[in-house]
Amino acid sequence: MSEPKVQVGEMAPDFEIVSETGEPVTLSAFRGKKVILYFYPKDDTSGCTTQACGFRDTYPTIEAKNAVVLGVSPDGVKAHQKFKTKHNLPFTLLVDDQHTVAEAYGVWVEKSMYGKKYMGIERSHFVIDEAGIVIEAARKVKPAESVTNAVAALG
Numbered sequence: 001m002s003e004p005k006v007q008v009g010e011m012a013p014d015f016e017i018v019s020e021t022g023e024p025v026t027l028s029a030f031r032g033k034k035v036i037l038y039f040y041p042k043d044d045t046s047g048c049t050t051q052a053c054g055f056r057d058t059y060p061t062i063e064a065k066n067a068v069v070l071g072v073s074p075d076g077v078k079a080h081q082k083f084k085t086k087h088n089l090p091f092t093l094l095v096d097d098q099h100t101v102a103e104a105y106g107v108w109v110e111k112s113m114y115g116k117k118y119m120g121i122e123r124s125h126f127v128i129d130e131a132g133i134v135i136e137a138a139r140k141v142k143p144a145e146s147v148t149n150a151v152a153a154l155g
Helices: 046-057 059-064 077-086 100-104 143-153
Strands: 016-018 024-026 034-039 067-073 092-095 108-113 116-121 124-128 134-139
Touching: 016 092, 034 046, 034 143, 046 059, 046 067, 046 143, 059 067, 077 092, 124 143, 134 143
Parallel strands: 034 067, 067 092
Antiparallel strands: 016 024, 034 124, 108 116, 124 134
């Protein structure tokens, strides 16, 4: 088993990808705030909706802890816009259609469904402090536990 790419105590890999508005977003632009960076497989599927709505419902607590949430999936701008609007998500969704950010964080993995192997996103979250250091790295998380654990890691 290989070592996870991103470890607690390390500098979080910076990136620049577009948000659901089509505007470029960099992780480094959030220095001075804590960031919950979470990776999910697909907009508007049951687990992903549970996870996104969990972050939505705890967003006042997250903001009170000087933090933001960034959700990352391979879906495009239109899918993200629809998902964000449908579920009234107060945070930014990022388009990782080339899965470069997922690869940088080690969460673009081989998965298996109905005996078929394919590459996809491993549901995960990373909590990053104000200086850009990873303070929690959680992989293969359950949607509801991801929210609870990520918010708890904010301190």
